[in-house]
Amino acid sequence: METEIVSSVSDRRRAEVIVDAAGRLFLAPGTGRVSMDELARELGMSKKTIYRHFPDKHSLMTAVLDRQFAAVERTLMAAAAETEGKPFDEQVQRFLLAACSELGRIGAAQLATGRGDAVLRRHVEQRIDAVVYQRLDELFRDGHRRGLLSAPPQLLGEITRGAVERLLNSQLPRELDCSAADLLRTTVDTVLYGAIRPGIEQEKGS
Structure with a gap:
């Protein structure tokens, strides 16, 4: 039997409530496979009601992921707007730190490499490419x-x-007591400026 709160909302709002709950359950860190029965219990509604909005688990997960990546896209657009007209290295750093933080927050790397079926993994990979990497490539092309x-x-x-991708899947941030975004900042600095400080050898030889 559906709860009064859920059954009283509009169809559109009910679909949003389903996506919200599915995102919490399906994307929670360390969570194994969550069944539609568990989702129905969480929502206090029947599976039949869920399937009326989403014909299968795949379509529901696609809606969850699309919402997550829409939020990532908004964050990256805001980062680009905030650094418009600023030095190029600052633009790259800000973009990548925002991207790494957002992808880590939604567990995108884990989704792309293991959780879920092959179709959903490809969907995640395509969304990461479109939302993050194509923008990154354009940023580097502009700098060039x-x-x-x-x-x-x-x-x-x-x-x-x-x-x-490596930092989001690595244990290194935990081992160094840093966030993946912090280590990415160092990585970006190394890529843009090099790891060898000018004058070090001369100082040692003097």
Whole structure:
């Protein structure tokens, strides 16, 4: 039997309530597979009601993921707007820190590499590519066009993409007591400026 709160809302609002609950249950850190029965119990509604809005679990998960990535996209657009007209390195840092924080928050790396079925994993990969990496590639291409980068933008894009994905899946942030975003900042600095400080060898030899 459906609860009074859920059954009294409009169809549109009910669909939003279902997506909200599905996101909490399906994307919770460390959570195994959550069944539609468990979701129905959480919502206090029948599975039949859920299926009236979402014909299967796949369509429901797609709605959950699309909502998550819409939030990521808004965050990245805000980061780009905040750094407009500022130095290029600051634009890159701000964009990547926002991206890493958002992807870590929604567990995108885990979704892309293991949780869920193959179709959903491909959906996550496509959304990450469209929302994050295509924007990152354009940012590097713009920096190259302006003569701000000596390395090919494609190379920088691949290096940074690998760093983001590795850090989100790595135990290194925990081992170093840092967030993945903090380590990504160091990675970006290394990519943009190099790891060797000028003058160190001369100082040692003097």
